[in-house]
Amino acid sequence: DIQMTQSPSTLSASVGDRVTITCRASQSIGNSLAWYQQKPGNAPKLLIYKASTLESGVPSRLSASGSGTEFTLTIISLQPDDFATYYCQRYDSYPLTFGGGTKVEIK
Amino acid sequence: EVQLVESGGGLVQPGGSLRLSCAASGFTFSSYDMHWVRQPTGRGLEWVASIGTAGNTDYPDSVKGRFTVSRENAKNSLYLQMNSLRDGDTAVYYCARGPMWYFYMDVWGKGTTVTVSS
Numbered sequence: 597d598i599q600m601t602q603s604p605s606t607l608s609a610s611v612g613d614r615v616t617i618t619c620r621a622s623q624s625i626g627n628s629l630a631w632y633q634q635k636p637g638n639a640p641k642l643l644i645y646k647a648s649t650l651e652s653g654v655p656s657r658l659s660a661s662g663s664g665t666e667f668t669l670t671i672i673s674l675q676p677d678d679f680a681t682y683y684c685q686r687y688d689s690y691p692l693t694f695g696g697g698t699k700v701e702i703k
Numbered sequence: 704e705v706q707l708v709e710s711g712g713g714l715v716q717p718g719g720s721l722r723l724s725c726a727a728s729g730f731t732f733s734s735y736d737m738h739w740v741r742q743p744t745g746r747g748l749e750w751v752a753s754i755g756t757a758g759n760t761d762y763p764d765s766v767k768g769r770f771t772v773s774r775e776n777a778k779n780s781l782y783l784q785m786n787s788l789r790d791g792d793t794a795v796y797y798c799a800r801g802p803m804w805y806f807y808m809d810v811w812g813k814g815t816t817v818t819v820s821s
Contacts, residue, residue, distance in 0.1 A: 630807035639811040687806035690761040692750040
């Protein structure tokens, strides 16, 4: 099975910082990658699909890129609402797999 | 408003069974793939089951042969029958919608908690 590895697992940052989260696939998955945000006690929320397409309503301070095996999610100016855990997910084929998550916490 | 509402979670002994339900509203349920994803407390997300519009199903090895996903389009409902439950199945179980042709999840329910313990 294709494994998804996210880094870092935890990221400490301040409001206004630029942050980047990386997701690596053990084999090429094309652009079949989604990103989700999850806040404590809540369900995940779709942010990005097709590696770089923003879901409707997602603020433009978030961007994503990549293809093949390496992908990134960038928040260009971190806002209080962005402190959360972020997961990548490959969906090129079954079995579907998620990355281990990156918790973005307040420095 | 597009909405998914899970129910049926609870406490069950190891080896027991439980059936989860997910009620969908606000969209044409029969036109979408549907998924179950779980999350143990303090851990990451794990895909559990998927069912396509034609009733085709997929499972990871961790639940294959124990879990069965089904759907009843006339009732806009998704189900997950869980048998031979183990401690490791303890988690919040989310129902999620998959957009046509793709296997990511664009709408999620709030989840229902399953606890497997003696």
